[in-house]
Amino acid sequence: xxxxxxxxxxxxLPTSMGxxxxxxxxxxxxxxxxxxxxxxEGADIPLEDLPDELQVKLxxxxxxxxxxxxxxxxxxxxxxxxxxxxxxxxxxSGIAGALDALDGKISRQTAARLRKEAGVRQSGDPWARLKDxxxxxxxxVLENESTEVAAVMLSKLPVSLSAELLGRLPGPQARRITxxxxxxxxxxxxxxxxxxxxxxxQLDSQPLRAFxxxxxxxxxxxxxSSTTLTRDDVLTGLDETDxxxxxxxxxxxxTFANIPSRISPRDIPRVLREVDQAxxxxxxxxxxxxxxxxxMEFILENMSGRMxxxxxxxxxxxxxxxxxxxxxxxxxxVAVIRQMEQSGDLLLVVEDEEEV
Numbered sequence: 001x002x003x004x005x006x007x008x009x010x011x012x013l014p015t016s017m018g019x020x021x022x023x024x025x026x027x028x029x030x031x032x033x034x035x036x037x038x039x040x041e042g043a044d045i046p047l048e049d050l051p052d053e054l055q056v057k058l059x060x061x062x063x064x065x066x067x068x069x070x071x072x073x074x075x076x077x078x079x080x081x082x083x084x085x086x087x088x089x090x091x092x093s094g095i096a097g098a099l100d101a102l103d104g105k106i107s108r109q110t111a112a113r114l115r116k117e118a119g120v121r122q123s124g125d126p127w128a129r130l131k132d133x134x135x136x137x138x139x140x141v142l143e144n145e146s147t148e149v150a151a152v153m154l155s156k157l158p159v160s161l162s163a164e165l166l167g168r169l170p171g172p173q174a175r176r177i178t179x180x181x182x183x184x185x186x187x188x189x190x191x192x193x194x195x196x197x198x199x200x201x202q203l204d205s206q207p208l209r210a211f212x213x214x215x216x217x218x219x220x221x222x223x224x225s226s227t228t229l230t231r232d233d234v235l236t237g238l239d240e241t242d243x244x245x246x247x248x249x250x251x252x253x254x255t256f257a258n259i260p261s262r263i264s265p266r267d268i269p270r271v272l273r274e275v276d277q278a279x280x281x282x283x284x285x286x287x288x289x290x291x292x293x294x295x296m297e298f299i300l301e302n303m304s305g306r307m308x309x310x311x312x313x314x315x316x317x318x319x320x321x322x323x324x325x326x327x328x329x330x331x332x333x334v335a336v337i338r339q340m341e342q343s344g345d346l347l348l349v350v351e352d353e354e355e356v
Contacts, residue, residue, distance in 0.1 A: 025072075025076070030076045032058060032061040033068055033072075130199060131157050131158055135164050137203065138161075139165055141202055142165055147177055147180045149195055152191075166178070216249055220251075223253050224334065225335075227327060228327060235249065235250065254337065257295055260294050260298040263348065263349065271336065282329035284299070286323060287330075
């Protein structure tokens with residue numbers, strides 16, 4: 001047995017161990033051996049997730065040890081393996097860990113209330129959380145922070161996200177922040193961590209929104225599914241109350257009349273493959289009476305000639321259809337288009353971009 005080194009609160013540890021003397025090691029020393037072995041094998045151990053106190057103790061422990069022979073190493077590994085195998089289930093430590101484990105499983109309102117009651121913040125790397133947020137959530141924080149903090153924020157976020165945020169800022173502010181990035185060379189890791197925690201705390205303290213979409217999107221979605229009479233009446237009323245909001249809602253609305261201006265001609269065959277043939281015939285048969293002749297012609301002109309001729313024959317055979325049936329069929333076609341857009345199978349044309 002070699003010399004023994006006292007370590008304050010730690011149990012006495014030999015500078016080197018031999019003869020498989022694992023029973024002389026403290027649990028901290030055994031943990032240090034396991035960590036050292038895993039690091040030697042190239043394992044990626046998230047030690048940064050440990051509380052700071054445990055990281056400090058582990059570092060001191062590893063710094064006090066020297067050499068461990070193979071017999072002792074084998075004994076420690078075997079003991080460690082036995083302990084791991086005996087574990088049936090482990091739970092996170094404290095309310096903060098429990099909330100992290102339940103993230104996305106319980107309501108945001110409940111999680112926010114529990115964090116506030118317990119006085120805990122969301123754990124983990126704050127920058128890892130920030131980089132996963134939507135630019136729309138990060139932009140207000142960036143706009144209201146000092147130039148120096150904004151420069152650190154853009155330096156830590158992914159390049160593509162930082163570029164998008166920078167592009168949304170007014171020119172003078174974007175230039176000031178860009179110049180400030182050149183002055184961040186002396187910023188310490190502790191300062192960056194504190195800034196990340198502060199930004200994450202701001203986002204945590206923001207009141208939760210009852211609705212995920214904004215009012216324009218919600219009203220547009222409702223009017224998309226409304227009858228033409230109701231939609232026109234509501235928009236007329238909105239014009240009288242708030243013309244700016246009414247114009248924004250009009251841009252969010254997609255109806256049968258918008259097909260020629262919002263759908264690329266090459267996408268018409270893809271859309272029609274998803275539409276029920278009987279619904280398409282009914283919609284086209286009632287399009288002229290409803291004032292949607294342009295939409296009918298646009299659809300027929302952007303499909304194969306044979307299919308267009310066949311549809312014209314079926315429309316002629318259908319004759320006059322009830323206005324309610326035609327409107328319902330048009331609504332079904334619009335619903336198919338919206339579903340394709342939401343799933344990423346279709347990209348609608350933005351009318352403002354065409355004007356530019």
